[in-house]
Amino acid sequence: SAVISQKPSRDICQRGTSLTIQCQVDSQVTMMFWYRQQPGQSLTLIATANQGSEATYESGFVIDKFPISRPNLTFSTLTVSNMSPEDSSIYLCSVEDGTGNTEAFFGQGTRLTVV
Amino acid sequence: GNSVTQMEGPVTLSEEAFLTINCTYTATGYPSLFWYVQYPGEGLQLLLKATKADDKGSNKGFEATYRKETTSFHLEKGSVQVSDSAVYFCALGLTDSNYQLIWGAGTKLIIKP
Numbered sequence: 001s002a003v004i005s006q007k008p009s010r011d012i013c014q015r016g017t018s019l020t021i022q023c024q025v026d027s028q029v030t031m032m033f034w035y036r037q038q039p040g041q042s043l044t045l046i047a048t049a050n051q052g053s054e055a056t057y058e059s060g061f062v063i064d065k066f067p068i069s070r071p072n073l074t075f076s077t078l079t080v081s082n083m084s085p086e087d088s089s090i091y092l093c094s095v096e097d098g099t100g101n102t103e104a105f106f107g108q109g110t111r112l113t114v115v
Numbered sequence: 116g117n118s119v120t121q122m123e124g125p126v127t128l129s130e131e132a133f134l135t136i137n138c139t140y141t142a143t144g145y146p147s148l149f150w151y152v153q154y155p156g157e158g159l160q161l162l163l164k165a166t167k168a169d170d171k172g173s174n175k176g177f178e179a180t181y182r183k184e185t186t187s188f189h190l191e192k193g194s195v196q197v198s199d200s201a202v203y204f205c206a207l208g209l210t211d212s213n214y215q216l217i218w219g220a221g222t223k224l225i226i227k228p
Contacts, residue, residue: 104149
């Protein structure tokens with residue numbers, strides 16, 4: 001299993017500003033995933049972040065809006081840039097457990113409100 | 116393509132009632148199947164999983180059986196409690212999909228005392 005610490009747990013931000021969310025894992029993992037969960041909705045994958053390579057973004061998400069860093073095997077950041085109220089969501093960091101059976105572990109999420 | 120279809124919510128039950136939340140999937144290959152739970156204000160936690168056909172996952176009184184013939188993974192509990200109120204997500208995982216999980220829409224469960 002993996003224990004994931006995500007911060008901040010919540011924030012209220014002004015439109016036009018940027019917020020960087022940090023995700024720290026207690027073990028080395030190859031793949032980290034960033035999700036968005038809009039109010040009352042399911043999870044939408046933003047991107048997959050592998051150490052040492054560019055993040056892979058899903059359709060509808062671009063690097064300029066959601067830049068991701070993955071400097072090592074235990075840490076990643078997601079930045080939500082030039083925020084608007086439509087970016088108000090829960091952002092979740094997730095890792096695959098490394099055993100090949102695709103089980104995922106999640107951080108507690110970052111609840112972002114843009115005003 | 117790969118997809119997960121979940122019973123629409125909210126599902127409202129009285130305490131001690133029997134719970135079923137339906138989940139069906141389409142997948143190429145041989146997926147693993149998961150139920151995750153999200154309690155109010157919290158992140159997602161794995162509730163149970165099954166990695167091959169006919170496996171039964173179980174945890175905290177919840178059960179789900181991987182049925183390949185009906186492509187289903189329905190979540191059941193014999194007697195629900197108020198503390199089970201949460202959103203439940205069914206998901207499938209394919210190792211040939213870069214370990215991404217495919218998520219159902221989520222089912223909100225409300226248990227009344």
